[in-house]
Every structure is written in C-alpha cells, then in structure tokens.
Amino acid sequence: MKTVDPITLDIIENALKNARFEMDGVVVRIALSPVIREQHDEFPMICNERGQMIVGQFGSYIPAIVEKFQGDLNEGDIFVWNDPYACKGSISHNNDWCVMMPIFHEGVLVGFSSIFGHMVDVGGKVPGSMPADAYSIWEEGLRIPPVRIYDKGVLNAGVLDIMLNNTRTPDMNRADLMALIAGCRTAATRVRELCDRFGRDTYMAACDMLLDRTHEAMKVLIDKYISEEPVTFTDYVDDDGVGNGPFKMTLSIYRKGDTAVFDWTGTDPQAEGPINFHIHEGLCKLFFGVYMIMAFDPSILFNEGFYDLFEIVLPEGSLLNPRFPAALSNRLNTHTRFFDCQAGALGQRAPHLSMAAGYGTSPHFIFTGHDQDGKYFQLMELLFGGVPGRPRGDGLDGHAWWPLFSATPIEYIENYYPVLIESYRPIRDSGGAGLHRGGAGIAKTYRLLETGRVSIHDDREIVPPWGINGGLYGGTSSKWIVRKATGETERIPSKIDNLAVEAGDVVVFNTAGSGGWGDPLDRPAESVARDVRHDLVSPQAARDFYGVVLTPANVPDDAATEALRADMRTRRGEPEPFNFGYVPEQAEAAE
Incomplete structure (x- = not known):
C-alpha cells in the first residue's frame, strides 16, 4: 500500500474534517424547516470508495445501497431513501431522508458523500409523521426505497413529485432535500480538489491510513478498558405510547482476544408501539466506538477503522432488532437509552471516566x-x-x-x-x-x-x-x-x-x-451555594442531598456544614456505585 508522509496525512485529515463542517454550513443556509435550519438535525459524512466512513458521526450505510444497484454508479447520480427496512436500518425512521452521492475524479470512483436530515413531515396519520400510537410502519408516512433523485445529473422529477405529494409541508421538504443535495455536492468538490492537489493515489492511500490509525488506537482502548469477564447493565424505556412498559434494555460487554463483544441479549421483545429501534449493525458499532473515544481518548478520529474489532449481538425480534413492519417513528426513546446502557456498562470497569x-x-x-x-x-x-x-x-x-x-x-x-x-x-x-x-x-x-x-x-x-x-x-x-x-x-x-x-x-x-x-457530600460548599443563588438547587436540597447549611444570604455556614456532612456520612455509609431511584422489577415486587 502506498504510504503518505505524516504532514500530508494531517493536511488531508483536517481538510476532510473541514469539508464535513462545510457540508453543515451549506445545509443550514439552504434549508427552510426549523428542525434543520435552526436545530441542525442533519448528519453528514464523507466515505472512501468502499463506502467506509472517513469523517462523520453516524457511520456508513453506503455498502448496503451500492449492493442494491450492483455497481451501477455514474457521475452525477444522487440517491435518496428513507425506508429503514429497505436499507438495513441505516435510517431508523421515515422522517429521516438520506441523500448519497458517488464522487468521481477523472472518471474514477474515489468515495461517497452523504447526509440525512429530519423532515418535519412525511405524511402518515398525524402531523409530524411520528404517531405516538402507531402499531406498524404503514401508519408513519411515505416509505422511499433507495432510488435515483438525479440520474447522471438530470433531476428525476417524477420521484420528487411523489415525495412532495405525500407531505403536509412540501415547500419545506423540497428546500431541505435540495439543501442535503447541495451539501453532498460541496463535499464532492472538496474531495476532487484534494485529489488534484495531492494526487488521487495519495488521497486514497491517506483515507486507508486514517482508518488504520483509528483501528490501532481502538485496539489499545479495548485492551485497557474491556475485560474478558462480562459486565452487564440494564436500563428502561418508560412506555411505548400504546399502554405497554416499562421496557428493559440489557447490555453485556466483554472481550474475546482483540474483539469487543456488545451483546443485547436480555433486552425486551419488540414493542407494539413505535419505540422500536431498527439499528444497523455498523451504526451500532459506531455508537460504541464513538462513546469509547469520547470517554477514554477524544484525540482519536471517528471513522470505521475499528469495525472489525467489534462484534454486535442484536437478538431478532427485540426492541433493537424488530421484525417488519414494526412501528419505528419514536425510536429515539430507545436510541438515547442505548447510550445510557453503554455508560452504565463501561462505567463498571472505568468509573472514573464514565x-x-x-x-x-x-x-x-x-x-x-x-x-x-x-x-x-x-x-x-x-x-x-x-x-x-x-x-x-x-x-x-x-x-x-x-x-x-x-x-x-x-x-x-x-x-x-x-x-x-x-x-x-x-x-x-x-x-x-x-x-x-x-x-x-x-x-x-x-x-x-x-x-x-x-x-x-x-x-x-x-x-x-x-x-x-x-x-x-x-x-x-x-x-x-x-x-x-x-x-x-x-x-x-x-x-x-x-x-x-x-x-x-x-x-x-x-x-x-x-x-x-x-x-454529593464532596462537592465544594461554595459550588452548592452558587447553584442555590442561580436557582438550580433549592436551599432544602442543598441541606438534604449535599449536607450544606446556608445562611439567609445563601452563603455556606462552614462549621454547621462540616458537622452535618460528618453525621450524614456516618448514617449513610459508603455510597452505592449507581443510584437508580426507581427500578420497575423492584416496584412491581413492592406492590
């Protein structure tokens, strides 16, 4: 494999990061909906020619799309889709419209740019297209399989008309879709400029080296923070919107050689309501990798270089791997609990970093x-x-x-x-x-x-x-x-x-x-008093939970605070590693 000197590699890495943020900037300047324009609910990435993410956040779904078209990719093609089941979970509910563009340099495929963004409405039974009481994906709006929205640079007006005819907000959706497309084109321009500047072979070799560097860095984290003995953690989603719940999510993490295993066995079966999270295996790997990088070594570049170091177990028919046509529109309740489970499991081995x-x-x-x-x-x-x-x-x-x-x-x-x-x-x-x-x-x-x-x-x-x-x-x-x-x-x-x-x-x-x-008994008393003055903590909570006694001016009474904290430590003993407040199984037993 061609090697790239460290300075050139650094320049290419940062140029790709800048291109990724430029994609964000282009999108929010063109979009109309408040969700994308103001809140930035869009996620770009730039991939190599094999569809592996080099820079981005959510991980690549490109290989599954390319497989569908059997290599029939042309300069000027742009693909769009939103159906979670038609793209192996790369998009996890119908509101996310995803755009993907192959990038060519002098006729040679050198990568892909892609963005998905949340549309404010894609049809379905309720405005916003995220019904709380859906029992199947059929109730959640228009499902678009991967199709060409541009074919060799020519707009497929029929596809666009169908998409816009099935939304309550066609003007916003059109603007937001074109914003996503413009973002992808921006990234394609920047990648071609890098190929012109450094040479195509150098650029592609640099992408491979960035993947390899992340791979080696992740091996160190796995060896240091994940043991061969499993650690298990459970958290809960309140309900599914149709009267069922709470729903249990159980994660076990352990190491087999250099491979980290993330096993969701024990997670509850899929819900009747729309909180199911049809997660792509690659996306699951990325979530774990990103968490480990942010918790343990933020200097590592997010990319897919570590994918072969992770093994994912997602039981079929569970909350995280539901069978079609399970409803998915409110999967973020489950999605974000996914992160809490990661923190709880990894925190048992490295509590000082979790x-x-x-x-x-x-x-x-x-x-x-x-x-x-x-x-x-x-x-x-x-x-x-x-x-x-x-x-x-x-x-x-x-x-x-x-x-x-x-x-x-x-x-x-x-x-x-x-x-x-x-x-x-x-x-x-x-x-x-x-x-x-x-x-x-x-x-x-x-x-x-x-x-x-x-x-x-x-x-x-x-x-x-x-x-x-x-x-x-x-x-x-x-x-x-x-x-x-x-x-x-x-x-x-x-x-x-x-x-x-x-x-x-x-x-x-x-x-x-x-x-x-x-x-909380170790928190500086002045920090507690400041929170009270800022109305983030009540005087009663300052006393009951932090052991801080305040004067009428909300200034710590040092002598009284020291005495109260000593008494609270004696009565409490050593604090628990986790404080849940409510565990459904225990609540049921008490009843």
Missing part, C-alpha cells in the same frame, strides 16, 4: 392548525434536557445529546408561528446531586395564539436518570396544559397526539434532568 444517565430521549413539541388567513402552519421543535454529570465537571443544563444541535431561537418561533414563549428556564433540583451535579432539565412555556392541535413525545417520566459513583438520580419529565376557558391545569401524558387546544391555552413542557457524578 458518566451518569441523561434526559434520555429527544423530546419534541408539534403545534398545527390554520391561522386567521386560513394558512396551514406546523411548528415542530426538539427540546433538550439535562446532560449528565461527568468526570471533568457538572453536566450541561438544557443541552442536546447531539453536540451540534442548538435550540430554536425564541424570536424565530414567535416570528413564524402563532406562539408566544412565556418562559424558558432550567428546572430547580432536576440535576442529580453529586460531586459534579447532573445537568438540569428545562421548562418551556408556550402560549398558543390559534386554535389547533398539539402532539408531544417524551420519556423519562417514570424511570429517572440514574447517578454514578455516589451521585444521585435526576428529575423526571412532566407536561401540563392550562386551559384559558376554565383556568384549570391538566397533566398531559408524555406521549400524545392531536390534543385539541384553543387560542390562549398554555402548554408547559418540563424535560428530565440527569444523574449526578460522585459523592
């Missing part, structure tokens, strides 16, 4: 109706919660699981939709107590200015996010509506569609917090 559990889903709020001019509106917003306490410090308050996501600006919502945001603030005491406090959930209050319907999807209402290394569990989620007509306050389920609302009604959306990291 983290607690977070808000554990992707809460969303959808408000639809017609304004005074009879024009249809459809607001969809992703909300965030508490990111868990970590070895390096406190968790983040009201933050996204996905690093590049951002909150929809209030000005954007109020300018384009009949909604006023009356408050947006962290929830006091929702971050689990710890040496490093868990991030707080957020409370967002919407005053609705038109009659319409609201859909809400969330989780962690029953099973709270657990704490680690002596840290305590975090706060759960809740939803409320205050009716203008009566002034009465009603609780809303965490998963509900088409709730009728009137102009003037107020919806309060409280997301879950996250677990704390480390013994």
Whole structure:
C-alpha cells in the first residue's frame, strides 16, 4: 500500500474534517424547516470508495445501497431513501431522508458523500409523521426505497413529485432535500480538489491510513478498558405510547482476544408501539466506538477503522432488532437509552471516566392548525434536557445529546408561528446531586395564539436518570396544559397526539434532568451555594442531598456544614456505585 508522509496525512485529515463542517454550513443556509435550519438535525459524512466512513458521526450505510444497484454508479447520480427496512436500518425512521452521492475524479470512483436530515413531515396519520400510537410502519408516512433523485445529473422529477405529494409541508421538504443535495455536492468538490492537489493515489492511500490509525488506537482502548469477564447493565424505556412498559434494555460487554463483544441479549421483545429501534449493525458499532473515544481518548478520529474489532449481538425480534413492519417513528426513546446502557456498562470497569444517565430521549413539541388567513402552519421543535454529570465537571443544563444541535431561537418561533414563549428556564433540583451535579432539565412555556392541535413525545417520566459513583438520580419529565376557558391545569401524558387546544391555552413542557457524578457530600460548599443563588438547587436540597447549611444570604455556614456532612456520612455509609431511584422489577415486587 502506498504510504503518505505524516504532514500530508494531517493536511488531508483536517481538510476532510473541514469539508464535513462545510457540508453543515451549506445545509443550514439552504434549508427552510426549523428542525434543520435552526436545530441542525442533519448528519453528514464523507466515505472512501468502499463506502467506509472517513469523517462523520453516524457511520456508513453506503455498502448496503451500492449492493442494491450492483455497481451501477455514474457521475452525477444522487440517491435518496428513507425506508429503514429497505436499507438495513441505516435510517431508523421515515422522517429521516438520506441523500448519497458517488464522487468521481477523472472518471474514477474515489468515495461517497452523504447526509440525512429530519423532515418535519412525511405524511402518515398525524402531523409530524411520528404517531405516538402507531402499531406498524404503514401508519408513519411515505416509505422511499433507495432510488435515483438525479440520474447522471438530470433531476428525476417524477420521484420528487411523489415525495412532495405525500407531505403536509412540501415547500419545506423540497428546500431541505435540495439543501442535503447541495451539501453532498460541496463535499464532492472538496474531495476532487484534494485529489488534484495531492494526487488521487495519495488521497486514497491517506483515507486507508486514517482508518488504520483509528483501528490501532481502538485496539489499545479495548485492551485497557474491556475485560474478558462480562459486565452487564440494564436500563428502561418508560412506555411505548400504546399502554405497554416499562421496557428493559440489557447490555453485556466483554472481550474475546482483540474483539469487543456488545451483546443485547436480555433486552425486551419488540414493542407494539413505535419505540422500536431498527439499528444497523455498523451504526451500532459506531455508537460504541464513538462513546469509547469520547470517554477514554477524544484525540482519536471517528471513522470505521475499528469495525472489525467489534462484534454486535442484536437478538431478532427485540426492541433493537424488530421484525417488519414494526412501528419505528419514536425510536429515539430507545436510541438515547442505548447510550445510557453503554455508560452504565463501561462505567463498571472505568468509573472514573464514565458518566451518569441523561434526559434520555429527544423530546419534541408539534403545534398545527390554520391561522386567521386560513394558512396551514406546523411548528415542530426538539427540546433538550439535562446532560449528565461527568468526570471533568457538572453536566450541561438544557443541552442536546447531539453536540451540534442548538435550540430554536425564541424570536424565530414567535416570528413564524402563532406562539408566544412565556418562559424558558432550567428546572430547580432536576440535576442529580453529586460531586459534579447532573445537568438540569428545562421548562418551556408556550402560549398558543390559534386554535389547533398539539402532539408531544417524551420519556423519562417514570424511570429517572440514574447517578454514578455516589451521585444521585435526576428529575423526571412532566407536561401540563392550562386551559384559558376554565383556568384549570391538566397533566398531559408524555406521549400524545392531536390534543385539541384553543387560542390562549398554555402548554408547559418540563424535560428530565440527569444523574449526578460522585459523592454529593464532596462537592465544594461554595459550588452548592452558587447553584442555590442561580436557582438550580433549592436551599432544602442543598441541606438534604449535599449536607450544606446556608445562611439567609445563601452563603455556606462552614462549621454547621462540616458537622452535618460528618453525621450524614456516618448514617449513610459508603455510597452505592449507581443510584437508580426507581427500578420497575423492584416496584412491581413492592406492590
């Protein structure tokens, strides 16, 4: 294999990283929907000629698509799809439209660029296309198998017409789709420039070397942090939206030689409702690899070089490998619990490097109706919660699981939709107590200015996010509506569609917090007092959970604090490695 000198390799690596972020920039400048334009719910990647991801986040699904077309790839071709079952789980619900473009240099295939992004609506039984009560994927909107949207540079208008004819938001979807395509074309241009600058053979050899480098680095992490003796961890999804749950997710991790095995045996069977996560095996590998890199050595490049070092066991017919046509639209409740299980299992071998559990889903709020001019509106917003306490410090308050996501600006919502945001603030005491406090959930209050319907999807209402290394569990989620007509306050389920609302009604959306990291009795008293002054922790919680006694001015009383903490340590003993707050099996036994 051709070798590339370290400086050239570094230049190519960083040029590809920059191209990946340029793809993001192009997409958000062209897209129209708030979910992509404002919240950045799109995920680009650049692959080599074999379809292996070199830079990106979600891992490559390219080989499964190329296999379908039996090598019939041409310059100017662009492919699109969204059907999870038709692409082996590379896309995990119908709202994600995926675009893929083969990249040629002087007639030679040198790689692929690809992006998928969340469309605000793809048809189906409810606005937003993520019904809480779906029993099959047929209820969740248009399913598109891998097809050419551009054939040798020519738009396939018929395919586009079918796609846009099956959505309530055709203008947004068209703009968002073209944004994804533009992002892929941008990456293709940058790859061709690298081939021109360094030579095609050098560029392709550099891609291979980047994969090999990640492979060798991951071997070190596996040997250091994964033992031959299995470690097992279990967490839960509250419910499936149709009355069943909680659902158990069990993960066992162990090593066979140089291979790390991630075994989901013991996970509950697939749900009737739409929380099933039809995960691609390669994507599963990437999630584990990314977590290990972020927890143990963030200097390693995310790519697929470590794939042959991982073995994945996904029992057929389970929550993580459901049989067609299981409903999938709200799989993010399961998806994010996947990360919590990783943290819990890996944290047993390296607790000093692991983290607690977070808000554990992707809460969303959808408000639809017609304004005074009879024009249809459809607001969809992703909300965030508490990111868990970590070895390096406190968790983040009201933050996204996905690093590049951002909150929809209030000005954007109020300018384009009949909604006023009356408050947006962290929830006091929702971050689990710890040496490093868990991030707080957020409370967002919407005053609705038109009659319409609201859909809400969330989780962690029953099973709270657990704490680690002596840290305590975090706060759960809740939803409320205050009716203008009566002034009465009603609780809303965490998963509900088409709730009728009137102009003037107020919806309060409280997301879950996250677990704390480390013994809360070791947290500096002044840090606790600062949290009290910032209204993140109540004075009572400061005393009960942190052992911090405050003066009326919310300043620590050092002598009283020292005495109280000594007494609490004596009565408590050594803290538990995990603090769950609620375990379904134990709750059933108590009943």
